[in-house]
Amino acid sequence: MLFRSMNARAALAALAMTLGLGLAAPAHAQHGQDPKPAVQTTNPSARNPTADSVTEDALLRQLQGGSHIGGRISIPDYKASILEQPQGRDYRQFREGYLPWIGGIAVLGMILALAAFFFTKGRIRLEHSEESGRKILRFNAFERFTHWLTAMCFIVLAISGLNYIFGKRLLLPLIGADAFSAWAQYAKFAHNYLSWPFMIGLVVMILVWIRDNIPDRTDINWIKQGGGLVGKGGHPPARRFNAGQKMVYWSVALGGLALAASGLVMLFPFSAADINGMQLAQYVHATVGVLLIAVMIAHIYIGSLGMEGAYDAMGSGEVDLAWAKTHHSLWVEEQQAKTASGPQIGRGGKSPAPAE
């Protein structure tokens, strides 16, 4: 039964083919009637065996900015199967066209703005009061350790990161190709390996300080008064962190997480992203990187040269009570209330003075 049906099917197929050929023949003859091709060909059949095959133009048109032209390859490596990825041009345009400008303007612009502020307004002086000389603990040893772990990693990461953009433009002509290459190699290792303690420090820092960095009503007032830097009226009241510090915190938290995420993609090339994903990771990493460097330059300035008395918070951990009352009046009140039953900080017993 089976055999007979197969036989019948084969017969039908043969019939169809005969008919098909019979039908195709006149069609082909008609095709031959077409006007002669423009070029003189010696190809006797005048037929293109690869007429139906894909062409580069068609494939490039299909792309329209996304993905890449790829196919099958006998090598067990996805990357090798990419025939063309025109997005490489966008990557080049970003890295050599936009990025040096974004980075240059962000970093130099911030330095110039801070210099202008320093030379017109000078340092923010410590306002002395009767409480000068007394100390209050602002950051404990663990907080300071986390801060400096992250900070030192960040400085190395920033310098080695900027080296990828500006090294060949600024340093290479000065020290020569061999010396620059050796430096860039070490800078790359430093960038790749110090990213780990940076990420650990970042996550710990985010967790330790998030409670004191939730925006609240005092921040609105603080911003309205320009943080006491701009305009008159002294320093507005603030809790442990004022609105400016909260902005630094959230820049580091969000920027740092973006850097960590895009950096991890780059630390494990092609394990989480394809070629376009790798390019995107670089766009994010480089842009956020230079912007965060600019923010950190401002942070370093205000924490050292820009404000008298501020460095102690991260140095010894203990700040002058007068400074604390000026800049973080609400926080001092809270701390003093906490220790009301224990040893008193500052002028214990008395109700805290109103914000001066």
Add this chain to the structure above:
Amino acid sequence: MARMKFLCDADRCIECNACVTACKNEHEVPWGINRRRVITLNDGKPGERSVSMACMHCTEAPCAAVCPTSCFLPTEDGIVLHSKDLCIGCGYCFYACPFGAPQYPRVGNFGTRGKMDKCTYCAGGAGPEPTGSMEEYVKYGSNRLAEGKLPLCAEMCSTKSLLAGDGEMIARIYKERVVTRGYGSGAWGWKTAYREDVSA
């Protein structure tokens, strides 16, 4: 002055991968590195086509533009050479290359890729090694061009699909072919690499 180029006549490529094998053998290329490869588009479907691809030695090469240590050296012949002494293995050239030509000996985590390796057009490297020396051979493979020979992949291509040599000369050969046989899918990658098209 010759301007060296590659041209793959995709209508002739039969995906035999002999160019890949010849390249690997000639330069003793280590495992995992493929300076040249054959990619089959629409494999097993109507409209299938194979193209042999390697570094195209682009005009104003993107790899050279993005390199943070400027380790690339375009030669007078238009060949894009690089120095493995200056390469730091950052991988940027791979992101910029339209053809996926740069290769790295290690697929290391933490970005440790090793020194970049790519097609040298059988012309050695841009380092200080003497031409034709063993040091040059170990780092970059054989320097056939210095011996007056063209890249081996193209030289031994069984269907003469892959052409190497002066750009104008191989474009002329290709155009003659297109005229003679009456069809041609164009020189793959030429618009991207050299900003020119070959049409008959």
